[in-house]
Amino acid sequence: MKVKLFDFEDEKDLEQAINDFLDDDLEVIDIKYQVSSSIFSEEQIYCFSAMIVYTKK
Numbered sequence: 001m002k003v004k005l006f007d008f009e010d011e012k013d014l015e016q017a018i019n020d021f022l023d024d025d026l027e028v029i030d031i032k033y034q035v036s037s038s039i040f041s042e043e044q045i046y047c048f049s050a051m052i053v054y055t056k057k
Contacts (some may be wrong), residue, residue: 005050008044011048024057
């Protein structure tokens with residue numbers, strides 16, 4: 001069993017990275033998704049992250 005972590009400021013970047021990572025040689029056991037936000041000065045910052053638990057076929 002292995003784990004792959006992803007962390008991006010834009011949800012489309014996260015989606016693309018996950019789709020690029022997934023292939024037919026992996027058996028996905030679970031995917032955990034999380035969104036967090038914070039404020040720095042007057043700017044709102046988002047963090048989109050995911051953890052994929054998988055095994056190789």
